[in-house]
Amino acid sequence: MIGQAFAWGQTGHRVVGLVAEQHLKKKVRKKVMQALQGNSLAEVSTWMDDIKSDTAYNHTHDWHWVTIPDNTTYEQTTKNPKGDLIMKLEDVIAALKAKNLSKEKEQEYLKYLVHLLGDLHQPLHVGGKDDNGGNAVRLQWFGQNSNLHRVWDSDIIDGKDLSYTELAYFLGDASKDEMKSWQAGSIKDWAYGMMVYRPQVYNLPPDLKLGYKYAYQNFSTIEKCLLQAGLRLASVLNEIYG
Secondary structure: OOOOOOOOOOHHHHHHHHHHHOOOOHHHHHHHHOOOOOOOOHHHOHHHHHHHHOOOHHHHHHHHOOEOOOOOHHHHOOOOOOOOHHHHHHHHHHHHHHOOOOOHHHHHHHHHHHHHHHOOOOHHHHEEEEOOOOOOOOHHHHHHEEEEEHHHHHHHHHHHHOOHHHHHHOOOOOOHHHHHHEEEEEEEEHHHHHHOOOOHHHHOOOOOEEEEEEHHHHHHHHHHHHHHHHHHHHHHHHHHHO
């Protein structure tokens, strides 16, 4: 399990929300804003982390991650009885498509969707090892104690000292062909797409002291994952509300 991991940190999650909002169809944006009572996708993107201290939401803690060992499909894994990232995303999308939720539940499920789709695109939230999604890999980040999960969640992004709007702008946009290819497929397909980054993520120096080199080697991957997450969130919302 991942425990108290905050995927992408607040900046990354808000980037995903902003990118998605920029790619919503006009009528869809109107419906989504209405359901969220005027709050933007960026604003609600961190809600699932904010509620972690509320015992009423203890049942959601395991929804942020999924474990799929190398050379294994999701179907072959032992399922977490408390739910996992893939299971809950599929449930939430199906419930929103059914269009029979109360306004309160619809708003809650939308907030789940925005956050969990972001989580899905942080490679360590689709874990394959027995290391709590990299949380158990203790290391030094520019001389400070950290862990591999936190480096990918926030340390690399925070090192750029960008606001979420600046980072979203710097991501640019995908080509039409890229967008079409990225938005195709299922939640499971998108999860499998994150598994390919494992050799890169775990390519660590023997002394476990990370800094400029590791950030330089991996920031472009983080940018690509954030952009994919935003574009895919937009396509899911366009399908639900279009």
